[in-house]
Amino acid sequence: MVEIIIDREREINMIESGIRVGLKILLKGLRGVGKTTLLKYFVEKYNGLYVNCQKILRPEHLLEIIGNEGNYVDAYEALEKFFEIACNKYYLIALDEFTDLLVRLGNFKPYRGTGGTSAVASHLRAILEEVKKPIIFSTTSIKTLYDVAGEYSKPLARSFDMIIHVHPLSMEDALKLIDKLCSEKGIKCTYDAKLRIAEMSGGNPAYIKAIINGLRGEKIDINSVNETVNALLREGYFNLLFQGIEREISISELEVLYIISRGYTRYSEIEKRGRGININQALSLLIQRGFITKIKINRESHYVINDKTMALWLATEPYPGLEALSFETARIMHAAFESLVRELFMQIQKTIEVKDITGKKLLIYPVKKVYRYRGKLGEIDAIIVTKQGTIVCEIYFGEKCPPEKIQQLERNVAIAEKMGESIYAAALISYFGFQNETIERAKQSPAMQIIYLLDKNSLWQISKAIGYRLL
Ligand SMILES: Nc1ncnc2c1ncn2[C@@H]1O[C@H](COP(=O)(O)OP(=O)(O)OP(=O)(O)O)[C@@H](O)[C@H]1O
Numbered sequence: 001m002v003e004i005i006i007d008r009e010r011e012i013n014m015i016e017s018g019i020r021v022g023l024k025i026l027l028k029g030l031r032g033v034g035k036t037t038l039l040k041y042f043v044e045k046y047n048g049l050y051v052n053c054q055k056i057l058r059p060e061h062l063l064e065i066i067g068n069e070g071n072y073v074d075a076y077e078a079l080e081k082f083f084e085i086a087c088n089k090y091y092l093i094a095l096d097e098f099t100d101l102l103v104r105l106g107n108f109k110p111y112r113g114t115g116g117t118s119a120v121a122s123h124l125r126a127i128l129e130e131v132k133k134p135i136i137f138s139t140t141s142i143k144t145l146y147d148v149a150g151e152y153s154k155p156l157a158r159s160f161d162m163i164i165h166v167h168p169l170s171m172e173d174a175l176k177l178i179d180k181l182c183s184e185k186g187i188k189c190t191y192d193a194k195l196r197i198a199e200m201s202g203g204n205p206a207y208i209k210a211i212i213n214g215l216r217g218e219k220i221d222i223n224s225v226n227e228t229v230n231a232l233l234r235e236g237y238f239n240l241l242f243q244g245i246e247r248e249i250s251i252s253e254l255e256v257l258y259i260i261s262r263g264y265t266r267y268s269e270i271e272k273r274g275r276g277i278n279i280n281q282a283l284s285l286l287i288q289r290g291f292i293t294k295i296k297i298n299r300e301s302h303y304v305i306n307d308k309t310m311a312l313w314l315a316t317e318p319y320p321g322l323e324a325l326s327f328e329t330a331r332i333m334h335a336a337f338e339s340l341v342r343e344l345f346m347q348i349q350k351t352i353e354v355k356d357i358t359g360k361k362l363l364i365y366p367v368k369k370v371y372r373y374r375g376k377l378g379e380i381d382a383i384i385v386t387k388q389g390t391i392v393c394e395i396y397f398g399e400k401c402p403p404e405k406i407q408q409l410e411r412n413v414a415i416a417e418k419m420g421e422s423i424y425a426a427a428l429i430s431y432f433g434f435q436n437e438t439i440e441r442a443k444q445s446p447a448m449q450i451i452y453l454l455d456k457n458s459l460w461q462i463s464k465a466i467g468y469r470l471l
Pocket residue numbers: 003004005006007008029030031032033034035036037038140177205206209
């Protein structure tokens with residue numbers, strides 16, 4: 001039985017529509033985001049064939065799966081036979097981590113010595129052109145595909161009719177999974193502690209499970225979550241996982257990742273610290289692997305680490321010449337809700353319109369700069385400088401936002417004005433919405449004309465407009 005899947009409505013609908021018309025679908029996404037879970041969901045639904053390609057060590061294994069353990073055949077024939085029989089028997093085929101299959105078969109005759117993995121890739125492409133049944137593939141990284149299939153990766157990539165990027169869960173869905181797991185295990189978690197788990201897992205379901213399995217005691221608060229995550233990062237599951245990933249990449253890529261993790265996200269900053277490295281090459285490999293995203297703002301490239309938990313680990317891990325950050329600093333920089341919000345706004349490169357919870361429209365112009373202010377005047381979660389003025393934000397991550405935050409927002413506006421920003425909007429951002437009193441307070445504020453109350457729906461409007469994951 002497949003476990004209950006939390007949400008995934010978007011992915012499920014897309015895959016469903018693809019299956020119905022017999023498409024070849026590729027699911028890609030970081031480790032643990034839920035690719036296998038989606039594959040198994042559809043295999044169960046359509047009574048299809050699930051193949052874990054990590055377990056296909058030799059050509060015979062392919063044939064065993066379809067119940068054909070007859071005469072010896074070479075890898076070429078095995079691949080042909082597999083698809084021939086599987087397509088006859090099943091409506092749907094799912095190949096999990098299919099790049100492993102390319103690599104393994106490439107070591108066997110007749111592929112070995114005639115192109116190896118690339119030869120398997122080109123053969124697979126030819127087979128896929130003939131197959132009329134729907135097939136779902138999964139892979140952890142497009143980079144792996146490029147590595148293993150070499151010059152065949154591009155034509156192979158073209159034989160997928162639909163490529164779906166599986167993102168981590170939204171904060172809301174992460175919270176649902178956390179609730180479910182905690183109640184299964186009889187763990188009593190404060191609301192804030194649950195939110196902290198959602199933040200520090202970056203919404204990755206495998207990470208959520210790891211954190212919850214690591215919790216000790218029956219009553220859990222924010223501090224115990226911090227302690228657990230810290231322990232997992234230093235000597236537990238996360239440390240093992242990320243050390244493993246570290247070994248898969250080159251020294252140059254690794255150094256660039258460490259530099260970015262310390263908060264040097266601009267190209268010029270990375271270049272300055274990565275002397276002797278071929279920075280452009282390292283950056284583009286890291287992008288292909290899905291480890292970082294390039295964000296171009298105001299003609300300068302910025303790079304952010306996609307896996308927030310990995311960013312947390314890198315930032316707090318020693319590296320020669322780069323001072324490690326404290327857990328708390330790293331948490332705020334990489335894994336706090338407000339940092340996700342800043343990252344979201346950074347990517348706005350065309351004018352978009354969002355509605356606040358009262359239906360009031362806010363225009364956000366192309367963004368030139370996003371920063372957090374901490375200094376003599378106070379603290380501001382996000383200052384968003386656009387081509388046509390500045391938006392000052394106060395960001396809240398908790399249950400319904402309390403009215404005091406309106407005063408905080410007013411103070412932020414005053415501070416930003418002193419700093420010389422020309423402000424056209426002040427946004428109070430609260431993922432889970434606002435208390436009625438907060439909405440009333442906003443209406444009575446002297447700054448009411450420019451105040452906007454943004455909740456998760458407003459943030460999702462931005463995500464959709466720029467093609468970013470739903471926070
Ligand atoms: N939508 C979901 N709802 C509930 N649990 C989920 C969901 N997606 C994944 N999980 C759980 O998270 C864990 C990781 O999921 P899964 O193995 O599907 O990820 P994956 O992307 O295949 O990871 P890997 O790269 O390690 O193969 C599993 O324990 C799974 O049960």
